[in-house]
Amino acid sequence: MAVQPRGRALCASCCAVSPKPNMKRRIASMLLPVVRCLRCRRRWRKCSRMTRILLVAAVLCGAVATPWAAGLAQSPSTDPARRYADCMATARADPKRGIEIARAWESAGGGAGARHCRAIALFELGDHVEAGKQLETLAREMTGQSNALRAEIFAQAGQAYQAARLGEQALAAQNAAILLNSQNPEIWIDRSITYAAVGAYREAVSDLTHALALSPGRGDALVLRAAAWRQLGNFKAAVTDADAALRANSNASDALLERGMARRALRDRNGSDADLRKVLSLVSDSSQQAAQARAGLAAPLGPPPSASAPPPAPRKPAEKPK
Secondary structure (H helix, E strand, O other): OOOOOOOOOOOOOOOOOOOOOOEEEEEEEEOOEEEOOOOOOOEEEOOOOOOOOOEEEEEOOOOHHHHHHHHHHOOOOOOHHHHHHHHHHHHHHHHHHHHHHHHHHHHOOOOHHHHHHHHHHHHOOOOHHHHHHHHHHHHHHHOOHHHHHHHHHHHHHHHHHHOOOOHHHHHHHHHHHHHHOEEEEHHHHHHHHHHOOOHHHHHHHHHHHHHHHHHOOOOHHHHHHHHHHHHHHHHHHHHHHHHHHHHHHOHHHHHHHHHHHHHOOOOOOOHHHHHHHHHHHHOOOOOOHHHHHHHHHHOOOOOOOOOOOOOOOOOOOOOOOO
């Protein structure tokens, strides 16, 4: 499934906390891996990993959200927001050291902030299963916090389980998140990615429709739904969603790729060729998206015998809940 999230991110120059933002989510993609800063809109990071993983940053800029503050540290002379930010920065740069710092902080009364930092460090180390377990446990035990905050932690647990390719556990965590906060479109998108990864494209379409009802016209959700429609063989619906995404950004290579593939299935050679060639003009020749576009140009007209797009990979947990 092709997807290029228009993610919530700040570039290094716009972030007051850390010059190296922490990554919130990663989505396996055949797309141009570019992230735009929320403030200055500059393209600030590109990634060329073999798996075409798109890393969308979410950084801790400013203080930690108020509900966290009471549990972060007991010493009145310690700034809990700064300690949390420092712990998370270490978890990113040196996860093993981050785990040590988080454990020491937790022993000193660091509370939820220390536990969250330790879970994120485990994720950075690649221990996605344990990270998911710790995040899920943390969310269940945060009964005194807001539903929105607990939902975000459950969603992060789902992201970790999905990174471990544990679809059942990921769905359970994401279901819990939606029960706590059904008004957050990010959580619906998270669950749609899990559904798509296990081939449940109808359920993915349903979740993305919920997300779009909450956030109309959102480009990444439209492209995801276009890809899901294409996997289901509803090529006209795929074109409609891709068209909607392209009205906001005519150079959105992910939407162009989806529309080009759907048009080819509808035997619209001219339209398909135009879209896929435009993709090639926008992305690196060595990118997976370019390879997909070239394969599409070489493919015969008409519906493909089977879906060939790879399932999306999970998002990466945020440095802090929103």
